[in-house]
Amino acid sequence: MKKDHFISPRIIEAELAEAREIAEQLEKRGLTGDRAPGYYIQTFGCQQNEADSETLAGLAETMGYRRVLSPSDAKLILVNTCAIREHAEKRALSIIGEYKHVRENDPELIIGVGGCMVTQRSRADKFKTSYPYVSFTFDTGSIHSVPSLVKAAMEKKKRSFVIGDEYKISEGLPVSRSSGHSAWLSIMYGCNNFCSYCIVPYVRGRERSRLADDVVEDARRLVADGAKEITLLGQNVNSYGLDLEDQGGIASIMRRICEIEGDFRLKFMTSHPKDASDALIEAVASEDKIVKQFHLPVQSGSDDVLRRMNRKYTTEHYLGRIEKIKKACPDITLTTDIIVGFPGETDEDFRMTTDLLREVGYDMAFSFIYSPREGTPAAKMEEQIDKSVATSRLQKLIALQDEISVKRNSRFIGRTLRLLADEVSRTDENMLTGRGQPARPVHFAGDKSLIGRFADVEITSAGSYSIEGILKK
């Protein structure tokens, strides 16, 4: 095993000691319980960021802060940013801009900004010069350093802007989960693929896997704590274990988790089509605890575009994987990611993408307009596509996928599905949303007490975005 794969336990322990010291100082000042200072975390971006924010929450609680629901009630605001598209960065900047007024009312307020956006030097520099009320920024590899950053901000009034050049795994940090029944479980971090449009490899470092025993132990603990759904996370879970010896691959770790006793189910994301293995497909098809869902981002239906995206597969290979998945698991729910308006994408390339959408028949597609990311090869490519062309392609794609989704979702009508009652519906307090195999949440009438439990729901109607059902028992 690589010696420098993990952050030294000594460093982690030193940070946790800092965190406990902050808590002790607060306690001495009588600031505990209801009087404890508030922390507020604003998260942008993917599930990996949501998982990281649960660690930030764990650290904040170890420092003696208590969760509050509004930034104006907080003494510590942490923003976990995303850099995947320009829109995500703009939203983060605009929200952080609003915190200026909160800080004006409370000069003691500590504001820390972390995540993918500020792991880029130019963005961290911008915070240093143009956002004087931001106390510190920290890169994606430095979440464990937050206690010492908070302490420095508190005691020395020192501003810090951390960007290291290495990304290691930090084991043993406290986690405060936002849902009792649905848990994220990171199995690996980083990405080695360097798709030509993507910023992720530059802001999350190379692939590094956690030890299989640590992951399985975490899963065991989550189930014992009442988790009903565990989602394994990684930018490319198919590469799990390749950077270590003797850890097995993704299929083996999923099968080990399925052996844990208890009524729970398992999901995973994301798979790269170039190495979605037969072993993984067989595990999804055969293990009862694994939800029959496969998210396989295709990005484009044109081989020419895929080559320039550096995706390292052809549409023929991709469709071969889809065929294998459908054969192993005919009722599978398939989802994908698509980028339109990639540099040089012609009308013909786009037509190939819509053809592929029809051929596969996805349950749902996440489609995005290509957003140039500074420092990536695609940002320097000639033939950047006009925004209006890309927007019109996106609209066509969404309309087509809506048609396909209605057909796919309709296959559930009349069937009774076992769903995890997740939350009260945002539009009707007498309705719950349940999640399971359909790509979209299912709405059904039910009491709040069901939340966090499995419920049998008969599907009665299905549109492209919304599926409805009635509770059976």
Ligand code: 5AD
């Ligand atoms: N522009 C638009 N979409 C992007 N994605 C990644 N990078 C970009 C970009 N520069 C999309 C891909 C990926 C998903 C998480 O985000 O489709 O699968």
Ligand code: SF4
């Ligand atoms: Fe980005 Fe490609 Fe890695 Fe996914 S596989 S995170 S799209 S570089």
